[in-house]
Amino acid sequence: MATTERTVTDALEAAKAASIELGRASTEVKNATLGRLAVLLRERSGDVLEANAADLADDRAQGLTQALIDRLTLTPEGVEAMAEGVEVVASLDDPVGDELERGVLSSGIEMRKVCVPLGVVAVIYEARPNVTIDCAALCLKSGNAIVLRGSSYAERSNGALAALVREALTDSGLPEGCVELLSGDREELAALATADGLVDLVIPRGGGGLKAALKEVATVPVMYAAAGVCHVYVHGDADLGMAARIAINAKVQRPGVCNAAETLLVDAAVADEFLPQVSRELAGASVDLVGDERARAAAGGVEMDEATNVDWDTEYHDLKLSVAVVDGVDEAIEHINAHGTGHSDAIVTASDEAADAFTTGVDSACVYVNASTRFTDGFEFGMGAEIGNSTQKLHARGPIGMRELTTYKYVMRGNGQIRG
Amino acid sequence: MATTERTVTDALEAAKAASIELGRASTEVKNATLGRLAVLLRERSGDVLEANAADLADDRAQGLTQALIDRLTLTPEGVEAMAEGVEVVASLDDPVGDELERGVLSSGIEMRKVCVPLGVVAVIYEARPNVTIDCAALCLKSGNAIVLRGSSYAERSNGALAALVREALTDSGLPEGCVELLSGDREELAALATADGLVDLVIPRGGGGLKAALKEVATVPVMYAAAGVCHVYVHGDADLGMAARIAINAKVQRPGVCNAAETLLVDAAVADEFLPQVSRELAGASVDLVGDERARAAAGGVEMDEATNVDWDTEYHDLKLSVAVVDGVDEAIEHINAHGTGHSDAIVTASDEAADAFTTGVDSACVYVNASTRFTDGFEFGMGAEIGNSTQKLHARGPIGMRELTTYKYVMRGNGQIRG
Numbered sequence: 001m002a003t004t005e006r007t008v009t010d011a012l013e014a015a016k017a018a019s020i021e022l023g024r025a026s027t028e029v030k031n032a033t034l035g036r037l038a039v040l041l042r043e044r045s046g047d048v049l050e051a052n053a054a055d056l057a058d059d060r061a062q063g064l065t066q067a068l069i070d071r072l073t074l075t076p077e078g079v080e081a082m083a084e085g086v087e088v089v090a091s092l093d094d095p096v097g098d099e100l101e102r103g104v105l106s107s108g109i110e111m112r113k114v115c116v117p118l119g120v121v122a123v124i125y126e127a128r129p130n131v132t133i134d135c136a137a138l139c140l141k142s143g144n145a146i147v148l149r150g151s152s153y154a155e156r157s158n159g160a161l162a163a164l165v166r167e168a169l170t171d172s173g174l175p176e177g178c179v180e181l182l183s184g185d186r187e188e189l190a191a192l193a194t195a196d197g198l199v200d201l202v203i204p205r206g207g208g209g210l211k212a213a214l215k216e217v218a219t220v221p222v223m224y225a226a227a228g229v230c231h232v233y234v235h236g237d238a239d240l241g242m243a244a245r246i247a248i249n250a251k252v253q254r255p256g257v258c259n260a261a262e263t264l265l266v267d268a269a270v271a272d273e274f275l276p277q278v279s280r281e282l283a284g285a286s287v288d289l290v291g292d293e294r295a296r297a298a299a300g301g302v303e304m305d306e307a308t309n310v311d312w313d314t315e316y317h318d319l320k321l322s323v324a325v326v327d328g329v330d331e332a333i334e335h336i337n338a339h340g341t342g343h344s345d346a347i348v349t350a351s352d353e354a355a356d357a358f359t360t361g362v363d364s365a366c367v368y369v370n371a372s373t374r375f376t377d378g379f380e381f382g383m384g385a386e387i388g389n390s391t392q393k394l395h396a397r398g399p400i401g402m403r404e405l406t407t408y409k410y411v412m413r414g415n416g417q418i419r420g
Numbered sequence: 421m422a423t424t425e426r427t428v429t430d431a432l433e434a435a436k437a438a439s440i441e442l443g444r445a446s447t448e449v450k451n452a453t454l455g456r457l458a459v460l461l462r463e464r465s466g467d468v469l470e471a472n473a474a475d476l477a478d479d480r481a482q483g484l485t486q487a488l489i490d491r492l493t494l495t496p497e498g499v500e501a502m503a504e505g506v507e508v509v510a511s512l513d514d515p516v517g518d519e520l521e522r523g524v525l526s527s528g529i530e531m532r533k534v535c536v537p538l539g540v541v542a543v544i545y546e547a548r549p550n551v552t553i554d555c556a557a558l559c560l561k562s563g564n565a566i567v568l569r570g571s572s573y574a575e576r577s578n579g580a581l582a583a584l585v586r587e588a589l590t591d592s593g594l595p596e597g598c599v600e601l602l603s604g605d606r607e608e609l610a611a612l613a614t615a616d617g618l619v620d621l622v623i624p625r626g627g628g629g630l631k632a633a634l635k636e637v638a639t640v641p642v643m644y645a646a647a648g649v650c651h652v653y654v655h656g657d658a659d660l661g662m663a664a665r666i667a668i669n670a671k672v673q674r675p676g677v678c679n680a681a682e683t684l685l686v687d688a689a690v691a692d693e694f695l696p697q698v699s700r701e702l703a704g705a706s707v708d709l710v711g712d713e714r715a716r717a718a719a720g721g722v723e724m725d726e727a728t729n730v731d732w733d734t735e736y737h738d739l740k741l742s743v744a745v746v747d748g749v750d751e752a753i754e755h756i757n758a759h760g761t762g763h764s765d766a767i768v769t770a771s772d773e774a775a776d777a778f779t780t781g782v783d784s785a786c787v788y789v790n791a792s793t794r795f796t797d798g799f800e801f802g803m804g805a806e807i808g809n810s811t812q813k814l815h816a817r818g819p820i821g822m823r824e825l826t827t828y829k830y831v832m833r834g835n836g837q838i839r840g
Contacts, residue, residue, distance in 0.1 A: 023780075103802060105800055107791075109791050111801065200813055221814050245836065249838035249839060254839075355833070360443075361444075365829060365830060366829070366830040367829060368834065370833065370835055371836070371838075374838070375525065375839060380527065382525070393539070394641050394827070397827055397830075409779075409784065409817065410796075410801075411787055412788045412789065413788075414788065415791075416662040417790075417795065418665055418670075418673070419673055
């Protein structure tokens with residue numbers, strides 16, 4: 001299990017070999033593996049919690065912030081939630097083998113474009129041990145071997161969880177190499193990121209430091225998720241009560257996640273009516289407000305410091321919100337395309353015309369009309385879970401679920417055709 | 421048109437701005453632009469041929485090989501073929517706006533996953549001037565602004581062709597910036613490859629030198645096409661007459677292209693029967709043969725040098741073929757996955773079981789049963805033309821047509837939903 005006596009290359013070669021077998025496994029076998037994993041998670045919940053307690057008691061964990069300790073800590077309910085998540089993934093459609101297109105070439109060759117697994121998917125993540133199970137379930141069901149590189153703080157927890165996945169694989173007759181766990185050290189990260197031909201995709205879940213380190217060395221394909229600088233735009237025709245509820249929810253409900261709003265844009269026509277009340281409510285929810293000149297003037301005396309140029313491009317990940325007044329939907333779109341990260345942006349409006357202009361003009365993965373940006377999430381989107389969230393345009397955009405972990409091949413059947 | 425007085429950034433900013441307008445253009449307007457372009461190509465064929473003659477008469481062209489001069493040379497028939505190609509693209513379905521998925525989240529938010537253009541696509545290519553028109557047509561129809569960086573040898577030809585595209589755009593009320601032509605110098609290439617936020621995709625069409633240069637500097641997304649080390653595998657149950665026709669076609673019909681075969685694999689069971697005749701025919705077609713020990717022994721006296729380890733991994737791009745004898749379909753699959761580049765590989769067999777094992781096991785973009793590898797081509801696949809061919813697994817695999825030049829966004833409509 002541990003890579004103490006194996007090199008990263010050993011682990012990756014095992015994963016590659018296993019991926020070929022897993023890629024051919026039937027939906028029934030994959031679902032049986034997931035069903036068994038859910039059973040094991042419940043039966044061995046005690047082992048997992050014991051490993052987690054050892055991680056928390058480790059000297060290394062003593063320097064962690066309370067937020068990180070919260071993320072690292074597993075509870076019986078958390079393990080049960082993992083088991084339920086695995087069952088949800090088992091219940092979803094298997095994308096592998098789906099026929100995406102079919103046709104007959106002019107030469108008479110029959111063409112089928114068929115969905116196939118990527119092969120070996122590596123996930124690099126931080127403290128949360130549940131990621132081990134969520135990502136393993138999505139990869140296994142979509143026919144991909146997974147290489148997990150978690151935080152060293154969660155080493156024992158991740159090891160206990162990965163051991164259950166491997167036991168479930170063995171019980172179903174699938175190779176253990178379908179799940180490989182690497183240690184948290186930097187050399188292993190570099191070896192992983194340069195394993196051309198062995199790793200088909202790396203998904204980094206983590207902060208800017210990890211992404212920068214990867215960009216420096218990676219030669220294998222990486223799907224990067226940019227930070228989420230998300231916007232709520234209150235159009236002149238908005239229901240202002242709805243606008244306030246959405247703005248507050250998008251900022252306050254969980255400020256540390258990537259789909260939380262960082263900027264509120266308000267049409268000049270409604271700024272004087274809208275901003276005083278919503279600013280009071282935001283300030284009452286401990287949100288630190290910064291604004292442009294017009295927003296500050298319209299805030300009705302609520303404290304709002306001057307926003308700097310940096311503010312419009314900043315993902316606060318915190319109870320802080322920048323506010324600007326704009327002259328209509330076109331200016332809002334321009335602001336969002338200039339300062340956003342292409343993650344999730346919302347308009348609140350009763351005007352279909354403004355909604356259409358916004359959803360067409362804003363170049364983001366997810367564009368919302370009259371709803372909070374907080375819904376961008378694989379679970380909410382019906383993908384069971386998500387292995388990450390992409391703000392790039394190639395391959396996958398938005399939540400990365402099973403479908404996004406596949407590619408396709410063209411299967412061509414002829415009867416002797418040659419090209420003239 | 422020329423970038424002599426404009427910087428690359430000026431050109432890219434113009435393309436980005438134009439891409440927003442083009443992305444919203446209706447299918448009718450895009451088709452009218454393409455129809456007008458076809459008319460202009462026919463009306464101004466003389467101007468294009470004159471510019472091409474000037475490129476050919478230029479001092480720079482004097483050092484070119486005959487093969488490159490052939491690629492650079494335009495004829496009246498060649499210009500007519502470009503016009504017809506543009507009309508074919510106009511006749512194809514517009515992918516933009518296609519609804520890829522639709523659903524309702526548990527929160528009641530309506531979700532639509534909609535096909536949208538990538539934005540700005542840059543194509544870097546070598547001598548062939550027809551690429552200017554082929555790629556411009558595919559990009560315009562799929563709603564993408566295109567930035568063209570051709571060879572300096574074809575500067576006047578490409579300029580004349582791009583001028584026609586810009587005239588067609590203006591005549592349809594679309595911005596000229598939908599097509600930008602850069603000069604061939606290295607600084608412009610580096611500026612293009614690092615224009616984050618302005619360029620959504622770079623497609624290099626060209627040799628290893630160009631790709632290596634790009635890998636060194638590129639920070640924008642690049643879709644690389646690896647070389648095509650393609651295989652024809654003759655299974656023990658093959659119709660050997662068909663196998664010989666396919667092997668010869670795949671190698672000889674046009675050896676300088678990426679979908680030509682470089683390696684012939686033959687089952688041991690039929691090697692003695694198959695190899696003497698096909699080797700004679702290949703040698704008769706001036707193909708230089710190299711083989712492993714068993715292939716040389718079975719070649720019936722036809723000259724076949726010993727293949728080195730390098731041969732199995734080499735794209736000859738020439739009348740040269742490596743030949744190996746294998747023990748069945750599993751060994752063939754293993755050889756192809758170890759030495760191929762994931763481009764196009766064929767099995768010749770009468771056995772459905774062997775065909776299924778091969779198409780499932782070979783990890784390539786296009787897997788053929790009883791047909792030549794030479795059919796991997798956007799035009800043959802019904803895509804009108806192709807802007808390149810991808811051997812990577814992410815985003816697009818195989819021929820890159822209009823669909824592959826798009827991404828998607830999630831358009832979410834609610835009535836005030838917030839997350840609890």
